[in-house]
Amino acid sequence: MATTLSPLALMVRKLETHAVLDDGDRKALLALPYTLRTFEPSSYLVREGDAPDQCAVLLSGFAYRQKLTGAGMRQIVSLHIPGEPLDFQHLFLDVADHNVQTLTRAEIATIPRSALRELARNRAAISNAIFVNTLVEGSIFREWILNIGRRDARSRLAHFLCEFAIRLDMQGLTGADGYELPMSQEQLGDALGLTAVHVNRTIKSLEADGLIGRNRRRISFPQWDALRELADFSSRYLHLAQQTS
Amino acid sequence: MATTLSPLALMVRKLETHAVLDDGDRKALLALPYTLRTFEPSSYLVREGDAPDQCAVLLSGFAYRQKLTGAGMRQIVSLHIPGEPLDFQHLFLDVADHNVQTLTRAEIATIPRSALRELARNRAAISNAIFVNTLVEGSIFREWILNIGRRDARSRLAHFLCEFAIRLDMQGLTGADGYELPMSQEQLGDALGLTAVHVNRTIKSLEADGLIGRNRRRISFPQWDALRELADFSSRYLHLAQQTS
DNA sequence: CGTTATCTTGACCGTCGTCAAACAGGGTGG
DNA sequence: CCACCCTGTTTGACGACGGTCAAGATAACG
Helix, strand or coil: CCCCCCCCHHHHHHCCCCCCCCHHHHHHHHHHCCEEEEEEECCECCCCCCCCEEEEEEEEECCEEECCCCCCEEEEEEECCCCCCCCCCHHHCCCCCEEEEEECCCEEEEEEEHHHHHHHCCCCCHHHHHHHHHHHHHHHHHHHHHHHHHHCCHHHHHHHHHHHHHHHHHHCCCCCEEEEEECCCCHHHHHHHCCHHHHHHHHHHHCCCCCCCCHHHHCCCCHHHHHHHHHHHCCHHHHHCCCCC | CCCCCCCCCHHHHHHHHHCCCCCCHHHHCCCCCEEEEEECCEEEECCCCCCCCCCEEEEECCEEEEEEEECCCCCEEEECCCCCCCHHHHHHHCCCCCEECCCCCEEEEEHHHHHHHHHHHHHHHHHHHHHHHHHHHHHHHHHHHHHHHCCHHHHHHHHHHHHHHHHHHHHHCCCCCCCCCCCHHHHHHHHHHHHHHHCCCCCCCCHCCCCCCEECCCEEEECCHHHHHCCCHHHHHCCCCCCCC
């Protein structure tokens, strides 16, 4: 009980959300070599075009992945919470196709690609867990395509807020009442395919309807069910129930 | 030379786009048990909520994956060309989070999930190839998020047309001059997050500028470079160069 | 041929973007 | 402690891109 928790424990928890690991698997993951670093907000962890030889795991704080158009418009394509791998895709893809950035100050563990690859080669359960994690990420991408392509600003924002709430909850990071949204309205717009101005109006509209509460960046949910309904939110795409062995 | 080509040969070709397979791997893939079926246009292959025990591969014709909002709006989240796996994610995810539908009349091979899983377990190169294929799909999802979230209708459509051209080319399915776009403007709208009416206006606008040629659904590219520029298209996200061993 | 899906066009409307300015908060340095 | 600045939030006026509705034209198909 008094054991010091490994920094990688949260990553193990994340992988076990969707896959079954045994004690040997857990120990092997925790025994991975890693380097700890702290990054300031908005630091780049990976840049498009890079060929990283390390894989990054987010231990604390928040991060996102992002792409830019030639005209310089930004689109955030995913948001990451503590425990989540940030670029395990570089286990198998050599060149980064997008940027990875911290949102807040964040602690990052980097694991040598070679060590992780070898572990995946030797332990089928770990290989499966990483694969399933990738597949669930893919499912989230699809839901974002639907969200951005086919829902209006109010539903779109509501959906985003619901997803974030559920994912925090899954990782055991839930606050008593709602959560602190770790991003500016500009960044929110970049995640939703909207402008910062319209995000502002949309947030205030949800607030005016009593669907969310706000105190600075803290969001609370006085009418969770109504918000979820507006968001057209179903958690199926997060594959919560699944535990592949 | 006179050997009859296995229906799965095109799938092997697809997997070898991004991964290195040896003769044993190829033979093992071609020896997989499968069932051949032909489907009419718009047939459902997988429905959201299903728990398929087969994995589908597209042998001829075209297919897409799609999600619906509660209000009934459709969003196509990916388009598939011959040789591509349609739902290898069900190797590791039990419940489908989206629908898979044929676009045209299509030949489909279904492979028992168990057989494919076992093959992946025994042959690291095949497991890697499937994983890399999944990762490249993920990269395409991200680019679609960017495309729908941050590009206007003209660029968005142009980008879609460029992607389709390059992917057909990669799979060796290029016609002499352009290609037959296998979808209605309604479906095009569902893929781009636009309405059919606006797709129509946008296509005609590209045509009027000489950026594409049209003859019914056949699209040609009299000014490929200019179209590519308008589309802000870079093929990096398709990971063409990559061949992970 | 008739029937139906798809494409095309016009008129009109609304959501969201643009531009700009005011305002609030948090940190820094004098 | 206060002036200053910087970033982020809020608000208003206006415009435009794309949506809606509806009708007519064209092409596919039995």
